[in-house]
Amino acid sequence: MTDLTLDQAGKTKSALVSTSTLQKGVAFVVLIALLVFFSVFTENFAAWNNVVNIMQATAVNGVLGVAVTFVIISGGIDLAVGTMMTLTAVMAGIILTNLGMPLPLGILGAMASGAVMGAISGTAVAKLKIPPFIATLGMMQIARGLALVFSGTRPIYFNDTPNYGLISPESSLALLIPGLEIPNGVMIMFIVAIIASIILNRTLFGRYIFALGSNEEAARLSGVNVDFWKILTYALSGLICGIAGLIISSRLNSAQPALGLGYELDAIAAVVIGGTSLSGGRGTILGTIIGAFIMSVLTNGLRIMGVQEEWKIVVTGVIIIVAVFVDIMLRRRA
Amino acid sequence: MKKTSTAAILALSAACVFSTGAKAQEAYFPIVAKGFSHQFWQAVKAGADKAAKANGVKITFEGPETEAQIDKQTDILNAAIAKKPQGLGFAALDSKAQVPALKKAATAGIPIVAFDSGVDSDLPLTTCSTDNKTAAAAAADKMAEAIGGKGEIAAEIHDQTSATGIGRRDGFLNRIKEKYPDIKVVEVQYANDALKAADDIKAMLQAHPNIKGIFASNEGAAIGLAVALKESGKKIVGIGFDSGKTQKDAIKSGALLGSITQNPVGIGECVVNSLAKAVKGEKLPKIIDTGYYWYDKNNMNDPKIAAVLYD
Numbered sequence: 001m002t003d004l005t006l007d008q009a010g011k012t013k014s015a016l017v018s019t020s021t022l023q024k025g026v027a028f029v030v031l032i033a034l035l036v037f038f039s040v041f042t043e044n045f046a047a048w049n050n051v052v053n054i055m056q057a058t059a060v061n062g063v064l065g066v067a068v069t070f071v072i073i074s075g076g077i078d079l080a081v082g083t084m085m086t087l088t089a090v091m092a093g094i095i096l097t098n099l100g101m102p103l104p105l106g107i108l109g110a111m112a113s114g115a116v117m118g119a120i121s122g123t124a125v126a127k128l129k130i131p132p133f134i135a136t137l138g139m140m141q142i143a144r145g146l147a148l149v150f151s152g153t154r155p156i157y158f159n160d161t162p163n164y165g166l167i168s169p170e171s172s173l174a175l176l177i178p179g180l181e182i183p184n185g186v187m188i189m190f191i192v193a194i195i196a197s198i199i200l201n202r203t204l205f206g207r208y209i210f211a212l213g214s215n216e217e218a219a220r221l222s223g224v225n226v227d228f229w230k231i232l233t234y235a236l237s238g239l240i241c242g243i244a245g246l247i248i249s250s251r252l253n254s255a256q257p258a259l260g261l262g263y264e265l266d267a268i269a270a271v272v273i274g275g276t277s278l279s280g281g282r283g284t285i286l287g288t289i290i291g292a293f294i295m296s297v298l299t300n301g302l303r304i305m306g307v308q309e310e311w312k313i314v315v316t317g318v319i320i321i322v323a324v325f326v327d328i329m330l331r332r333r334a
Numbered sequence: 335m336k337k338t339s340t341a342a343i344l345a346l347s348a349a350c351v352f353s354t355g356a357k358a359q360e361a362y363f364p365i366v367a368k369g370f371s372h373q374f375w376q377a378v379k380a381g382a383d384k385a386a387k388a389n390g391v392k393i394t395f396e397g398p399e400t401e402a403q404i405d406k407q408t409d410i411l412n413a414a415i416a417k418k419p420q421g422l423g424f425a426a427l428d429s430k431a432q433v434p435a436l437k438k439a440a441t442a443g444i445p446i447v448a449f450d451s452g453v454d455s456d457l458p459l460t461t462c463s464t465d466n467k468t469a470a471a472a473a474a475d476k477m478a479e480a481i482g483g484k485g486e487i488a489a490e491i492h493d494q495t496s497a498t499g500i501g502r503r504d505g506f507l508n509r510i511k512e513k514y515p516d517i518k519v520v521e522v523q524y525a526n527d528a529l530k531a532a533d534d535i536k537a538m539l540q541a542h543p544n545i546k547g548i549f550a551s552n553e554g555a556a557i558g559l560a561v562a563l564k565e566s567g568k569k570i571v572g573i574g575f576d577s578g579k580t581q582k583d584a585i586k587s588g589a590l591l592g593s594i595t596q597n598p599v600g601i602g603e604c605v606v607n608s609l610a611k612a613v614k615g616e617k618l619p620k621i622i623d624t625g626y627y628w629y630d631k632n633n634m635n636d637p638k639i640a641a642v643l644y645d
Contacts, residue, residue: 300537
């Protein structure tokens with residue numbers, strides 16, 4: 001795709017369409033295969049309430065995956081998503097519980113603090129020219145430390161905000177359609193994914209994110225304000241981490257300051273399983289959501305099969321490598 | 335050349351020990367814990383601070399961010415030893431791996447008191463800890479009683495490598511095996527992260543719909559248990575370990591039957607008191623059991639229990 005010439009442009013474009021469908025296709029086939037496998041080989045896997053369990057276990061990782069997808073497509077990486085999530089949850093706790101402010105302010109505060117942290121990472125990358133891996137590694141530690149400092153190393157509870165459970169564990173959908181008890185946290189994940197897809201595919205911002213990832217120099221030379229859009233990309237990632245922070249703290253009815261480390265790797269795994277290229281310029285939100293589902297189906301299914309914890313971790317690692325390998329092989333042939 | 339310099343350092347450090355030994359009033363004890371952010375460690379610290387004031391000594395309380403960071407804890411330990419303190423309190427993340435670092439302290443003549451989980455070595459003068467096996471066995475007895483002595487149960491253990499994880503798991507499982515032949519343990523899983531524990535337990539309940547009770551071996555696992563039971567709407571017997579607001583609220587509301595708590599304040603006091611005694615040359619017993627308590631809806635507000643529970 002790099003030696004794209006004018007007369008090949010038409011052909012390359014159609015190839016692009018087919019490869020992007022293909023990469024989602026691979027992840028999707030893996031997901032279906034896992035679902036079939038577990039349904040056949042375990043007794044209690046294929047039940048509606050287990051589907052809800054799986055969706056709920058996907059919500060946090062799915063949202064973090066969406067956050068990091070933007071950054072990865074732009075040619076960067078964000079290692080801070082897990083601990084930024086923790087920090088935003090702590091911010092919500094401080095605003096709602098310690099300061100006693102109303103719920104909308106807590107939600108706003110969590111998302112705004114995430115966006116600010118993200119913008120700082122982005123500025124370090126764009127203006128200070130620090131490699132994204134290093135800048136966000138630094139931010140990972142900063143966010144983790146601040147979460148502990150601001151919370152006084154103690155969990156903050158949301159008992160004074162009775163509606164806080166509305167964000168994640170409760171199901172508003174079940175009120176509309178009885179029986180369809182999909183938790184709100186899951187609905188939020190789907191809504192975030194849809195909005196993210198629109199931003200990525202239908203807006204100027206989205207086009208610039210792809211441009212940054214495929215050829216930053218070309219984007220710069222054609223007059224794109226590269227630094228600005230880069231900072232905005234990281235800020236958007238941070239803002240979405242704020243949403244994840246709200247979901248996790250709502251589900252646990254507390255902001256747990258020591259939690260969050262390692263979540264960035266699960267999110268990155270979901271992104272790469274979903275076919276997004278770690279070298280940037282190529283990827284989809286749908287792929288990431290499918291990737292996140294593959295991970296939680298695997299965890300849930302292996303657990304129900306009674307596979308030992310230690311082996312479960314090994315299998316997850318193997319699946320990550322196999323999924324990406326198949327994706328690469330198919331794309332080479334295409 | 336190298337030999338003489340080490341000899342010189344040894345002599346110097348020995349001199350340090352003797353000179354500071356004379357003015358025990360200003361004794362300094364670094365306490366290296368397994369963490370600091372979990373409420374449990376904050377309670378241990380509170381006990382240690384209290385005892386430090388009573389004994390007129392200075393302490394510092396440090397630990398790694400997560401209980402998986404054995405290497406980081408070893409760094410903290412080495413830094414603490416390098417300060418040539420008059421005594422050292424240490425809760426090993428790995429009961430074997432950190433023995434070499436402790437040897438350095440012992441050769442430098444620094445008295446060591448282990449706490450929480452033990453160390454597989456004779457180096458510590460004493461160990462201040464809950465006997466995790468005995469405490470978890472008590473949880474097994476409560477579980478058996480609550481489910482009527484028969485049926486399927488499961489356990490969510492906080493980790494598979496630390497002495498507390500192994501002790502609580504084995505204490506619980508062995509008691510069930512020895513005393514309750516009609517109870518079957520269908521699953522033992524591991525998670526310390528509340529969110530992961532919740533998803534784990536929901537999958538367990540899915541795989542074994544007849545589970546009558548689940549034991550969760552620390553605060554993180556118990557939060558997960560409370561969340562999982564609330565979300566799945568299953569009415570089974572939940573028994574936890576340690577405390578924390580979520581766990582306490584769940585016990586108050588009846589979602590969990592009760593929990594075992596160690597005596598973290600007592601552990602902290604025991605470490606500093608033992609170090610103070612060691613500096614004065616007093617003999618110490620090999621192990622000091624700081625005890626455990628069973629707490630449930632009925633005795634949570636008992637002042638003796640309430641004092642060791644934390645939010």
